[in-house]
Amino acid sequence: MNEEITLNMVLDPKCASKVLQMVLERDINDWVSRFATEHPNCPPEALKMVLERGKSDAISRYTAENPNCPPEALQMVLERDKDDGVSWYAAKNPNCPPQARLKWLMAVGKIKTPDLSKHDIQVIKDYNKPDEEWEQFKKMVEDE
DSSP states (O other): OOHHHHHHHHHSTTOOHHHHHHHHHTOOOSHHHHHHHHOTTOOHHHHHHHHHTOOOSHHHHHHHHOTTSOHHHHHHHHTTOOOSHHHHHHHHSTTSOHHHHHHHHHHTTSSOOOOGGGSOTHHHHHTTSOOHHHHHHHHHHHHO
16 A cells, blocks of 8 residues: 555545554554544444554554544553553543543552541431432422
């Protein structure tokens, strides 16, 4: 494939997902691959394939940032427990499972396990009591 033609194809907003997949299958860390990973038409399978390689390069970083990146691929990145750019972008991705994000943040020492003895648990227990104002509101609405 001619590099220039490929870059022009990848920069086209209507670029086919099959072309983007083919570009990423080359496993080359270049501008063409970078723009392919950022493309909104990039298929989730191709993004997952890139992250499965386990590299900490610019291509993986842009892949982890793509909103098409599947949750299981983002979780896989975070389960490596690395404190690198790829992991940070995986954690920031809206598709990232919250549990995986929290576990990773704890594993890399960004947050600590909360010590519940230092918190006022009484406040939580109070929520178990019936809310009188809410009950009055519901009754008022039902009566109308």
